[in-house]
Amino acid sequence: SLARDEVQQIIKITNRVVDKQTAAVPKDFGPATVSVGFKDGREESVRVEKAKGTPQNPMTEAEVREKYRDCCSSVMREAALERSVALLDCLKELPDLNELLACYRSRG
Numbered sequence: 001s002l003a004r005d006e007v008q009q010i011i012k013i014t015n016r017v018v019d020k021q022t023a024a025v026p027k028d029f030g031p032a033t034v035s036v037g038f039k040d041g042r043e044e045s046v047r048v049e050k051a052k053g054t055p056q057n058p059m060t061e062a063e064v065r066e067k068y069r070d071c072c073s074s075v076m077r078e079a080a081l082e083r084s085v086a087l088l089d090c091l092k093e094l095p096d097l098n099e100l101l102a103c104y105r106s107r108g
Helices: 007-013 061-072 078-089 098-105
Strands: 034-035 043-048
Touching: 034 061, 078 098
Parallel strands: none
Antiparallel strands: 034 043
């Protein structure tokens, strides 16, 4: 995702500021505040206490699948990606990992 042009454009106009009050808090993935300043002077902020995907704020199964697909879509063919999803659903029942590993060798 970081290589996408639109993400690179956002990175170029992003500034990271460490809040001295929260910097002293243990680094258990939060809290964090994201503020966006608009050209018209408005500012919008969102604060999260714990980052999404941490044990304190877990991702749903649907979110995990979406993230997996997003991460793999640029390096795997669509058919191999979908096959890997199906195989991961029944991972405990697989006799070995050969078929799953073949999906990852199928570059897109």
